[in-house]
Amino acid sequence: MTHDLSHNLCNSFDEVVAREGTQSLKFDGRFATFGTHDVMPMWVADMDFAVPEAITKALQARANHPVYGYSIAPESLYESLIDWLLAKHDWQVKREWIVLTPGVVPSLNLVVAALTAENAGVIVQPPVYFPFFSAVTNQNRRLIENPLVLHDGDTNHAHYAMDVEHLDACAKDATLLMLCSPHNPVGRVWSQGELLQILAIAQKHDLIVLSDEIHADLVYANAQHHLLSRLALESEKLISDESHRIITAVSPSKTFNIPGLGLSALIIPNAAHRQAIQSQLNKMGVSVANPFNLVAFEAAYREGDEWLNALMAYLQNTCDEAIEFIQTHLPAINVIRPQGTYLLWLDCRKLKLDHAALNHFFIQEAKLGLSPGSMFGRGGEGFMRMNIGTPKANVMAALLRLKAGLAMKSVAT
Ligand SMILES: Cc1ncc(COP(=O)(O)O)c(C=O)c1O
Incomplete structure (x- = not known):
């Protein structure tokens, strides 16, 4: 019974919850942050998942x-x-x-x-x-x-x-x-x-x-x-x-x-x-x-406990698949496997781009809105932080964008 419930909960994390037009910083603040609406937002640390039903009911x-x-x-x-x-x-x-x-x-x-x-x-x-x-x-x-x-x-x-x-x-x-x-x-x-x-x-x-x-x-x-x-x-x-x-x-x-x-x-x-x-x-x-x-x-x-267990199982799976994809398809990027948080820390230093060029590449070429590592101070230069608190399909789509962006880059250079 418990198993079925968390299985159902896991499936529900696949559902896309449209957040545009909800005064969402992550979505509606894209233009102010990246200068374009045309990026997949994976920056500020909130998740795109519906909260546990008990919270919604209490608020209602x-x-x-x-x-x-x-x-x-x-x-x-x-x-x-x-x-x-x-x-x-x-x-x-x-x-x-x-x-x-x-x-x-x-x-x-x-x-x-x-x-x-x-x-x-x-x-x-x-x-x-x-x-x-x-x-x-x-x-x-x-x-x-x-x-x-x-x-x-x-x-x-x-x-x-x-x-x-x-x-x-x-x-x-x-x-x-x-x-x-x-x-x-x-x-x-x-x-x-x-x-x-x-x-x-x-x-x-x-x-x-x-x-x-x-x-x-x-x-x-x-x-x-x-x-x-x-x-x-x-x-x-x-x-x-x-x-x-x-x-x-x-x-x-x-x-x-x-x-x-x-x-x-x-x-x-x-x-x-x-x-x-x-x-x-x-x-x-x-x-x-x-x-x-x-x-x-x-x-x-x-x-919220049951929901949290299902969330962590879902995030673990997303994280594993994302890391496997990066290791297989994005040799220019080294991802640090997280032990906690829904944030992936991407080491992009092999691209040999300075702060402005790395940002430009992610926003304009890969069409991804991530947090630049340089925001986090010393040791963050050359890194990008990707928020994977979103349906797994979004994370994989973002990684495909990154792969395509990198392929264009290697053709151009
Ligand atoms: C380490 C850490 N502290 C604090 C916060 C934000 O906390 P609050 O929204 O409660 O101000 C964040 C959000 O990303 C965080 O990562």
Whole structure:
């Protein structure tokens, strides 16, 4: 019975949901981003799939009540997050640790503003999701870069690692490390060993760690995600929550494809940190809850599990076929196999095109709207990020466009 249900769900991911004309950034924002409507949009990180039915039903039920006034998060919403983190990640979170925020990017800015002083050093590990940089520079803090290291090889062996020695050196001069776990754009799911090394460095240098775990639920079968804060609580054998230096950002938004609704949570065991962050939020006059994001958040965590299992099976299959196609038909491109996220990181350096020429090739010749790797900072040049959160037929059609574009290119040169 369960098997049949997830099988049906898997099939439903093949359905094309037309998104044009829905004020979709990915689709309706194409011209503003790429200068043309004529690209297949595979850039900003949302998916083209219909959300779990339970979310739609919860939103419809709320919309049926005709007053959309100021809202307050019910205790049951906090419980839904606590239950999810315990069931999926084996982490027992206390209610008072949770602070709701209007998104993870606002949370990054909020934590930097609340917990670091002007000109303080903040470590980021490029190539990384670009708002990590602006969260630091927006507030006149100092960026300290610890670039990831790419261990080259063929697709099945190429992988990124953290430069732990350099991180240790950077930490001497820093107040905060912003960790992306799993890591967008390179798709790494950090191992327990790597995370323990981070914790040791953080403890040694009294570093606060902001761990952005928005992709924590989007992990493939070959990897296991470990919540950094849970590991810290276990491994440091802390006597009180107050000495805890890890802040975790989570959200159902990527997992269940509801990022447009804007609701996330910070989990902050340290009471002083929590107070500083809450007071910063109050100073900005930010109102987090609205009638729709509240019901969607709770329905996702309470009823989305089966849908998520089917999604991951579908994405795994898409990913495998896409990688096989690239290996067989696109020798100029080396794809890094992701352990998590619905993002493929394409190494296009063999094409020997500079940033502008690579962009021009993808947009004008292959007719594909991807995210240029250079957006993600150092180490991103020569790469492109492809969003495969779309029916598999779209991904394969995009790869055929890429193949045709590359064939034209080799004829021309
Ligand atoms: C690592 C990471 N953090 C945050 C976000 C965006 O979060 P939000 O939409 O909640 O601001 C993304 C979206 O791609 C992401 O990849």
